[in-house]
Amino acid sequence: MKVPTLSDVARHAGVSYATADRVVNARGRVAEKSASRVRAAIDELGYVRNVDAANLAQRRFYRFAIVLPVGSNAFFTRMRNLFLAAMEQLQAERVALEVIEVKAFHPSSLRAALDRLANDKVDGVALVGSEDATVVEAIEKLRKAKIPVMTLVSDVPGADRNAYVGIDNKVAGRTAGRLIALAHSSSRGRVVPIVGALSARDHADRISGMSEVLESQHDIAPVIEGYDQHDLVEARVAQVLEDDRDVTAIYSAGAGNAGLIRVLERLPECRRRPVAILHELAPHSRRALENGLIDIVIDQRPEDEMMRVVEGLRRLADRRALPVTDPIVPAIFVRENLPPLPLARTEREREDT
């Protein structure tokens, strides 16, 4: 059961090795006649490029760039730390990561970073997308430079990235809705939705998913915009709970949840705590789950996303097919299935909102 090599292909096609190679690697300068003979030989023999040999000949050392928004967001801090923590192990596998931080909600900052990378000739780029024409262009430029691009956590509509690694926010919102419905049994409830900003697509998608499921049987209170800031969230939620005694559930689709948790913490004894569902495991949300202050955390498991991104970039750089995977299914954490705490923590780890 011998696997055919490119030499076999060349011989079969009656051309030299170099010519066959030119076809396989699209180097041009081949007469169409030769090219077609080579292509025929390739699928007659069922030739597949030996990636190991190719990488050896190139003394492959992958350089990938990971572009993350940075700011006071606990989730991306966590994400960044995960990439940093992976670097050591990856070093031994001959891949180097460059983690680049750009200003959040600042497309031109992202664009500048991407443009630099296009000239740097890295072997692949992963980025947290945003809906912005300038970002679409930057991605196009990368692709033209033959650099694979993956979007992470947030996709870029209209851009032809090679793959997206992240959850479907609409589905996540619907899931939250269903769980809230479940927690209400048959009684009618009143749900308060919280987002960072309604203009953020992910947040809006989550809320609309949740509403879709609940609106026929329950009341949906006006959306609170907390701008992902815990003190703002705290103030607004406290206010709403005070004004509206009928609230039975809270669904927070964004960040700033430390503020929400503080409100729940000091809820008067007499008042029944509303069902609370929020997104992303973080030190404070974990603790709140353990203490019974909230019920459910929907988590997109950045560890998983990180691994898929690195693996995906490697495969793209090797010109291998990406495995056809189901979309990432977010994890649903309750008090009882929290993952064990990681043993070590990165030096720079911070507990921001």
Place this chain on the structure above:
Amino acid sequence: MKVPTLSDVARHAGVSYATADRVVNARGRVAEKSASRVRAAIDELGYVRNVDAANLAQRRFYRFAIVLPVGSNAFFTRMRNLFLAAMEQLQAERVALEVIEVKAFHPSSLRAALDRLANDKVDGVALVGSEDATVVEAIEKLRKAKIPVMTLVSDVPGADRNAYVGIDNKVAGRTAGRLIALAHSSSRGRVVPIVGALSARDHADRISGMSEVLESQHDIAPVIEGYDQHDLVEARVAQVLEDDRDVTAIYSAGAGNAGLIRVLERLPECRRRPVAILHELAPHSRRALENGLIDIVIDQRPEDEMMRVVEGLRRLADRRALPVTDPIVPAIFVRENLPPLPLARTEREREDT
């Protein structure tokens, strides 16, 4: 930034290339004095074996064996189909899978298969474990033959397999418990647990996890043993629901759920459907979720497990480190977050219980 090669190591240690190689590959026949010099050189230079080059030199073609119990169990049918479906894509990556079916609950059948593999000199074995001394021995034998071993879905306590890919059943049960509690708000409930057999460790673990969470606030009815057979499950559950009008929840930790679903389907209108949670997505459980006959399916996502197994076996065969991963978190499916149906189905796919 040159990466050191084994030649560098040899030179640095003042020995020949072959000697350095003997140390790295533990081939023996090296004077301790030389060996230690080589080892010193290795970590002075930070040498890491180039797996690509090694695989090229060996004309690597991985042969992995996947040993699955077969019988009338929908879950393992699904699992097997996943492996079969992956084979084509894997072919191009120079890995061949041999999917071996053994009789379920039949340790000596499993043992025989494993013993054959030990002599066959495959590059790695994945198997669905069971608590049995003879299986422990068979694994030991494989390991002695330098064959990597992974357990899948069910671990083998006491065996030194290289890794386990599967969920923590106790945790899964506790999660089910919490969700049931959530669905009961503050009212007291009465839960009927169903298993295949209490002697099956996985099932027992799930039930005990569930009970742990619920027993203080709710009633736990006697466990139904349905031996993973849908007609048996159907009969028993129908009986219990008839005898006991106070049942508010059902947790099925095993298989045979088609029977359970049939009972729920023909529940009289006047009677409120109990909260229902069961394990593993299958055609019938999916449909029941869509129809609102059950509330939640806890799924260990065999697609994911399959990929981890293949990737893990490959890494082990390459003598690379396994990535430190969190344990597999089962997915919690409700009606609203069901994964899209796969487009193609394997020829042999069957819909058994």
Place this chain on the structure above:
DNA sequence: TTGTAAGCGTTATCAT
């Protein structure tokens, strides 16, 4: 116990 050297299937360079 130690050393030498011919592959492995590519990439990339140079010559024609």
Place this chain on the structure above:
DNA sequence: ATGATAACGCTTACAA
């Protein structure tokens, strides 16, 4: 537009 060939870093057979 085509062809020949020296690396790449390892494994393995063989020689000393």
